[in-house]
Amino acid sequence: MTDSTHQVDLLTGHRRMRRNRKADWTRRMVRENSLTVDDLIWPIFLVPGTGISEPIAAMPGVMRLSVDKAAEAAREAADLGIPALATFPNIDSALRDETGSNSLSGDNLINQATRAIKKAVPNIGVITDVALDPFTSHGHDGILRDGEIINDETVAQIARAAVIQAEAGSDIIAPSDMMDGRIGAIRQALDAAGHQSVGIMAYATKFASAYYGPYREAIGTGGLLKGDKKTYYIDPANATEAMRDAALDVEEGADMLMVKPGLPYLDICWRMKEAFGLPVFAYQVSGEYTMIKAAAANGWIDGERVMLETLLAFKRAGCDGILSYFAMDVARLLAKR
Numbered sequence: 448m449t450d451s452t453h454q455v456d457l458l459t460g461h462r463r464m465r466r467n468r469k470a471d472w473t474r475r476m477v478r479e480n481s482l483t484v485d486d487l488i489w490p491i492f493l494v495p496g497t498g499i500s501e502p503i504a505a506m507p508g509v510m511r512l513s514v515d516k517a518a519e520a521a522r523e524a525a526d527l528g529i530p531a532l533a534t535f536p537n538i539d540s541a542l543r544d545e546t547g548s549n550s551l552s553g554d555n556l557i558n559q560a561t562r563a564i565k566k567a568v569p570n571i572g573v574i575t576d577v578a579l580d581p582f583t584s585h586g587h588d589g590i591l592r593d594g595e596i597i598n599d600e601t602v603a604q605i606a607r608a609a610v611i612q613a614e615a616g617s618d619i620i621a622p623s624d625m626m627d628g629r630i631g632a633i634r635q636a637l638d639a640a641g642h643q644s645v646g647i648m649a650y651a652t653k654f655a656s657a658y659y660g661p662y663r664e665a666i667g668t669g670g671l672l673k674g675d676k677k678t679y680y681i682d683p684a685n686a687t688e689a690m691r692d693a694a695l696d697v698e699e700g701a702d703m704l705m706v707k708p709g710l711p712y713l714d715i716c717w718r719m720k721e722a723f724g725l726p727v728f729a730y731q732v733s734g735e736y737t738m739i740k741a742a743a744a745n746g747w748i749d750g751e752r753v754m755l756e757t758l759l760a761f762k763r764a765g766c767d768g769i770l771s772y773f774a775m776d777v778a779r780l781l782a783k784r
């Protein structure tokens with residue numbers, strides 16, 4: 448033993464963290480978390496028409512798909528082992544109105560897509576959103592009257608929309624609107640209509656975030672939205688309030704919880720998992736995706752490694768899965784390994 452080794456041993460008391468890191472095989476042996484295809488939920492954007500797959504400028508690599516293309520994409524996703532899709536429609540602007548009435552049509556874009564996907568690929572899960580923002584002329588998630596988002600009327604409407612989505616074949620209703628009391632109302636409405644096995648993934652903690660910008664371009668609400676969503680989404684400064692909000696969703700019957708956005712809110716993921724023990728999902732939102740893509744496109748980061756490290760971080764923070772626009776890229780990478 449050299450003198451300097453002796454010195455270090457005195458300080459570490461022979462505890463050397465690097466022994467377990469010395470080779471690839473030791474690192475694999477002690478690895479605590481891993482990312483698998485089962486952790487991935489793939490959000491997709493829908494457009495009317497057929498044969499359409501159109502790029503979204505602010506989300507390089509992400510397409511808006513017509514219903515037929517969405518069914519093809521679902522087939523590819525299922526073949527790679529992705530358990531579920533989440534669909535978001537960019538409907539004709541002529542169909543958007545003050546109250547988002549098209550959300551109640553059994554044949555609207557989102558319900559058409561659910562039917563087509565479930566018919567083509569029965570073994571992939573379809574998760575649908577009941578928030579009104581894709582359907583309103585003002586881009587808000589609820590009914591807007593005299594500058595106010597009317598809570599209870601919105602809840603009544605989205606509970607009806609949830610039943611219509613379940614009738615189209617949706618497996619899990621995921622309400623992203625953050626109205627008070629929506630989880631209980633949706634549960635009641637689903638049960639009353641005989642949809643006991645349709646689940647609810649609560650956007651339990653959705654923050655009033657700047658990270659949603661590219662999504663609003665994707666569904667065409669960017670130019671429409673007047674004001675902001677601060678009267679219904681959670682203030683990014685508040686964690687205790689977020690936990691109270693999530694607790695209500697649990698009480699009202701949520702089967703799964705979601706944290707949105709993802710990476711800036713890993714503390715919330717961890718706390719929710721610890722507090723409730725329900726399955727917890729993070730939504731790595733459009734802005735998070737775009738930042739990685741933009742930096743990688745400039746050669747400033749290794750996009751593939753940052754993508755994988757970021758998704759693994761969600762697992763370490765206690766998440767059971769991640770909604771990610773990277774889902775297909777990751778599934779293809781994992782399949783090669």
Ligand code: PBG
Nearest residue numbers: 578580588623658659662732733
């Ligand atoms: C609104 C909704 C949002 C997202 C999905 N549904 C946020 C918003 O536009 O305010 C964001 C998804 C993303 O950024 O990837 N109900």
